[in-house]
Amino acid sequence: METAKLILRGKEYDLPVLEGTEHEVGIDVTALRAKSGAITFDPGYGNTGSCTSTVTFIDGEAGILRYRGYPIEQLAEHSSFVEVCYLLLYGDLPTENQLANFKGELAHHSLIHEDMKKMFEGYPPTAHPMGILGAMVNSLAAFYGDVPYNQDVQLNMIRLLAKMKTIAAFAFKRSKGQPYVYPKNELSFTGDLINMMFSLPTEHYHISPIIEDALDKIFILHADHEQNCSTSTVRMVGSSHANLFATISAGIAALWGPLHGGANQEVITMLEHIKADDCNYRKYIELAKDKNSDFKLMGFGHRVYRNFDPRAKILKEAADRVLNTIGIQDPLLEIAKNLERVALEDPYFVERKLYPNVDFYSGIIYKAMGIPTNMFTVMFALGRLPGWIAQWKEMTADPTLRIYRPRQIYTGEVLRDYTPISERN
Numbered sequence: 329m330e331t332a333k334l335i336l337r338g339k340e341y342d343l344p345v346l347e348g349t350e351h352e353v354g355i356d357v358t359a360l361r362a363k364s365g366a367i368t369f370d371p372g373y374g375n376t377g378s379c380t381s382t383v384t385f386i387d388g389e390a391g392i393l394r395y396r397g398y399p400i401e402q403l404a405e406h407s408s409f410v411e412v413c414y415l416l417l418y419g420d421l422p423t424e425n426q427l428a429n430f431k432g433e434l435a436h437h438s439l440i441h442e443d444m445k446k447m448f449e450g451y452p453p454t455a456h457p458m459g460i461l462g463a464m465v466n467s468l469a470a471f472y473g474d475v476p477y478n479q480d481v482q483l484n485m486i487r488l489l490a491k492m493k494t495i496a497a498f499a500f501k502r503s504k505g506q507p508y509v510y511p512k513n514e515l516s517f518t519g520d521l522i523n524m525m526f527s528l529p530t531e532h533y534h535i536s537p538i539i540e541d542a543l544d545k546i547f548i549l550h551a552d553h554e555q556n557c558s559t560s561t562v563r564m565v566g567s568s569h570a571n572l573f574a575t576i577s578a579g580i581a582a583l584w585g586p587l588h589g590g591a592n593q594e595v596i597t598m599l600e601h602i603k604a605d606d607c608n609y610r611k612y613i614e615l616a617k618d619k620n621s622d623f624k625l626m627g628f629g630h631r632v633y634r635n636f637d638p639r640a641k642i643l644k645e646a647a648d649r650v651l652n653t654i655g656i657q658d659p660l661l662e663i664a665k666n667l668e669r670v671a672l673e674d675p676y677f678v679e680r681k682l683y684p685n686v687d688f689y690s691g692i693i694y695k696a697m698g699i700p701t702n703m704f705t706v707m708f709a710l711g712r713l714p715g716w717i718a719q720w721k722e723m724t725a726d727p728t729l730r731i732y733r734p735r736q737i738y739t740g741e742v743l744r745d746y747t748p749i750s751e752r753n
Contacts, residue, residue, distance in 0.1 A: 330344075331344055336366055343356055343357060344356040350387070377555075378555060383416060383552055385554075391636045392638065405642075407421075412551050413489060416551060416552055416714045416717075417485065433486045433490070436513075438490040438520070439491075444471070445508065448498055448508075457502075458580065458583075458705050466574055484572050485717050489717070496521070496707075498524075501524075508524075509528065519540050526698070539650060539697055546643065546693060549639040549642060549686060557585070558589070559716060560582075562579040562716045562720050564732040575716075576716055590704070592690045595626045598627075599664055603663060609667055613625075627684055627687045629681070630685045646689070667684075668684050
């Protein structure tokens with residue numbers, strides 16, 4: 329086995345070198361502390377591999393994203409979100425019969441317990457839908473059993489996938505003060521979500537196939553993204569043997585942060601700011617170029633993808649179809665199109681590879697669909713759910729699983745004696 333050599337205070341330590349199937353290289357420091365008494369220091373875990381995984385592969389330099397080996401471009405073009413859910417959960421694309429059965433199970437379990445409706449009434453209409461989503465998902469354990477991590481949780485995985493879109497739609501209706509709309513088994517997964525959000529119980533609601541397809545693509549592109557903040561949270565909480573519902577609720581809480589799932593909401597906030605300044609988008613293009621300015625174009629560039637975000641190319645086409653379908657009447661959407669055009673043509677952005685990313689286009693599509701900004705992160709959570717479950721399932725099946733327990737470098741006070749309060753100045 330190939331090894332790496334560490335020299336620490338005159339002593340040498342051989343550390344195993346791991347190589348993944350896509351030739352990613354990692355130095356195994358599992359035994360480092362036991363051998364040397366030292367630990368690695370990596371704030372934010374940017375250089376730390378917390379696990380091995382067969383779910384998702386990312387090459388940020390080359391702009392590659394694959395689920396279970398399948399390129400995201402092929403899945404977005406040929407697959408459906410439900411089919412991608414099956415792929416992530418079970419490792420392979422389903423047969424025709426397997427997909428039909430899977431769809432049937434999701435439809436069968438899409439209703440939530442009637443008593444849960446009373447819980448929605450306990451929240452004020454101003455409550456953020458993301459907070460409601462996390463709380464209601466956590467409460468599913470009370471209705472469907474706190475199944476230990478090492479028992480068969482197949483049914484609860486199906487329940488969670490099926491019911492979370494109903495919970496999300498009910499949270500949206502609660503914020504709007506409108507009556508809840510129940511799921512319809514004859515609709516697709518995304519079509520059912522759209523119907524529950526925007527229809528009324530007594531009306532027939534027409535679902536645009538272009539809108540439905542765009543939302544399905546967003547969900548596919550968000551379905552998993554390796555060991556990001558929320559997925560790492562799911563793995564960490566799950567390592568304590570917490571039940572599936574509590575574990576996913578923790579992932580929802582992590583995704584709620586504006587530096588993670590709230591990025592597409594920040595795009596709309598930026599567009600609203602530009603609109604309030606007489607729609608002067610060119611002013612903000614120049615501010616983004618000015619190194620002395622604090623202004624940043626939200627939705628441009630990506631921490632992982634150093635060249636381009638492969639998901640953005642797909643969503644750009646979907647966004648164009650959506651905007652052409654509805655017609656651009658919203659000033660925010662017009663500003664977004666102008667920013668996109670300039671960023672794709674201006675040498676400053678092209679040379680620095682500051683292209684519009686998936687958050688830019690998903691925010692535009694959500695805005696065009698009439699989804700309010702406080703629902704953006706909820707939609708993100710719905711798309712990311714199968715990835716969270718797949719990562720949790722993979723982790724809990726590992727016989728070598730240990731509870732996550734990072735170390736630290738202590739920088740506080742050294743040993744000191746207690747002083748009675750009467751002697752303190």
